[in-house]
Amino acid sequence: MLKFQNKIVVITGSGTGIGKAIAIKFAENGANIVILGRRKEPLEEAAKELEQVIANAKSNSFVKIFPGVDVSDEEGVSKMFEDLKKSHGAVDIVVNNAGVSGPVTCFPNAPISEFKSTVGIHLTGTFWTSTQAIKTMKPGSKIVTISTFFTEERPYEQRPYRFRSPYTASQGAKNRLAEAMSWEITDKKIISIATNPGPVHSDRIYKTVYPKAAAEFMRVSGFESLTPEEVESVNADVLPLLGESENTVKQGIAQAAxxxxxxxxxxxxxxxxxxxxxxxxxxxxIQSIAEKVQNNTSKMIADEQFLTQQQVAETVLMLSDDNIAQILNGKVIPGDRVFYPVKPHIACSIPETQANFSSKVVVLALDATDESDVTRTESLAQKIESAGGKTVILISKTSSKAAEERLSKFHSHVMDLTSQENVKRMLNTATQKVGPINTVIYITGKVPQNSKFVDLSRKDWDGLVDKFINTPAIFMQESLGVFVPGGAKNPPLFKGKEGNMIIIGPDMPAGAKVTGAERARVEVFRGALRPFATTVNQELSDVLKSKVRMQLILPGSVEGTESNNDNIMKAISYFTSGKAVNNAEIIYYPDETRS
Structure with missing residues (x-):
């Protein structure tokens, strides 16, 4: 009997590439295969290939396709699992493989709609596919999530991945989601594992990611007689020509000209x-730079070899083995094979700096979860004003009336923080009526701990993603628009410009008996913000040559101690003093005691 005989395996994004390779590997080992994706034609071609593999294996298994199913689509995914349950019963293995490269450009130039879409496919797609699959799974079933270690921490390190901010945010969160789910579904005896294969031979990396990254380098400074905007426009026309015949390239260039x-x-x-x-x-x-990036990456791998898609498929197959899966439940393995040396980026100790906000305008945005969030905002605003600054507080319309009343003594407004147009308008109004903004602070509030993630409705999950990922991104991008007007399309304007953007939260849970599950839930969103902040800062400093910085403050401690607002204020004072501009550390844990 073949190893996965009679098992039903669902693989997302499986019409081509790594997903198809995984499907073939499972089919060779007797599994029934369910493939899905947005495009019908690749799925039908993959199904024909899989049927031949099944015939050769003599397993009598089936192949079922679900075309037009985008993993970020709530209804499509839910209906697929309902259909599978009715027609075939329990699903045994789900492989979360679907993904997109997302916008490959500096964060100021990345459309928020594309930012949200990338997070929606990678993170929310993984979440919703997994939670709907769980409803059809029996004990011993497995969820295997493919993500990337490019967003992972080593001790006191955090990897940036410039030009890929939405990708890094969603991938970092996805790693932590795989861990959080393992805590939440242990009672069902279902296993959750993530695997980070590192660079893999694929059309996406050779024809999309590397060339687009190279093209972004060209856009940032302009090229010869072309302005950054003209380079961007031309890039859209000529990048698809890479790898085409000489005649096709010649015609394409003529058309672009x-x-x-x-x-x-x-x-x-x-x-x-x-x-x-x-x-x-x-x-x-562009081609020369893309090849250089590829070569430099391979030089950071011991054997200088990217993995093949078949090797990734072998890894997934191995992780789906009953014994190995039991041992590795809740783990993110293996580490990326790339030895990628980075600056530390993370620190716990904060240099003493005298608070001086004389004539500085600070905007604080708050999405309050509970009263302590309001207390924090109130405390910070009072300290800033006592040190000579002016504050403007923007309060989420979802916050309580009590929050509005307590903060009404400041220059405050209640608004929809999730609307980019509203944020743009309010920051511009604050600049006109109060003065040039020096610092924008977004306070996320705390991650609710009243229910498991896997039990959340899609609406509640989407609300969390907005609160902790999308809305901070909106505020950071619109802040850049205030600090460097026109800089998104004209990157040279960033050179030498100053400004401070700070995200505070979410807090680590506090208390004497904080569970692993509670910590893991918070880490999902911390896991998004750490690589996001690091990536954006590398772009701002190394690529755009600006003095604008985005800092991340993560209150609370692993010991469960209460966060200290004085420590947070200490970090803000340091960031706004100008002394932090040349430091690599942009992520601070102000309440941690380790040196």
Whole structure:
């Protein structure tokens, strides 16, 4: 009998690439295969291949496809599992593989709609697929999540992944979600594991990620006679030409030159020809940089080899083994094979700095979870004003009336914090009526601990993702628009500019008997914000050459001690003093006692 005979395996994003390789590997070992994805044609082609594999294995297994199912789509995923339960009973293994590269650009230039979409597919797609699968699973079933170690911490380190801020945020959270689920479904005897294979040979990495990263380097400074905006426009036209025939490339460059000439009102044939030469040089430069990035990455791997898709499939198959899965339940393995040296980025001790906010305008945004969040905001605002600063407090409309009343003694407004247009308008209004903004602080509030994540409705989960990931991203991006107007499309404007962006929270749970499950739930969102902050800061400092910084303060401690608002204020005073600009540490645990 084949190892996975009679097992039903659901693999997301399985029409092509790694997902299809995993499906084939399970089919070779006797499993019934369920594949799904947004595009019907690749799934149908994959199904034909899988049926041949099953015939060769003589397992008498079946292949079922669900085309048009996007893992971030609530209704589509729910209906799929309902159909599977009715037609085939329990699902035995789910492999969360679906993913997208997301926008490959500096955070100021990354559309929030694409930021949310990337988080929706990677993080929410993993969450919703897993929770709906759990409803159909019996003891001994497994959830295997594929993510990336590019967002992982080593002791006192945090990896940035420039130009990939929504990707790093969602992947970091996804690793921690796999751990949190293992705590929450242990009573059902269902296993949750994540695997981080590292760089894998794929069209996505060669034709999308590396070239787009190279193209972003070109956009940031402009290229020859092309402005950053013109480079961005040209890149969209010529990047798909990489890897095509010489004639196709030549025609594509000519079309891109004609299009650019029209936008610049250029009619001279010789000038259009010059544009074509410039665009050809740009494409060659992008290809050269992309190849260099690939080569540099391989040099940080012991054997200098990216994994094959089949090797990733073998890993997933191994993790689905009953004995191995039991041993590795709740783990994120294996570590990325890339030895990626980074600056520390994380610290616990904060240098003593005298609070001086003379003539500084500080905007505090609050999404209050409980009274302690209001107390924190009130305390910080009072200290800032006592030190000579001016404060503007933006309060989420979902906060309590008591929060509004307590903070009404300050310059405060109640608003929809999740609306980017509202945030933009309020920050601009504060600048006009109060003065140039020096610092924007977003206070996340605490992660609710009244129920398990796996028991949440989709609405409640989406609310948490907005609260702890999407809304902080909106505030940080709109703050950049205030500090460097026009910088998103004209990156050179960032050079030398100053400004402070600070995210506070979520807090580690406090109390004498904090459970592992409670800590794990908080870590899902801390796991998003750490790589997000690190990635954005590397872009701001190393790529855009600015003095604008985004800092992350994570209150509370692993010992369960209560967070101390004085420690938070100490960190804010340090950040706004200008002394932190040249420091690598941008993530602070102000209540931790380890040195």
């Amino acid at each position: 004609a299009k650019l000439a029209k936008s610049k009102s250029i009619t001279s044939e010789s000038d259009i020809e010059k544009l074509g030469t410039t665009i050809s040089s740009l494409l060659a430069k």
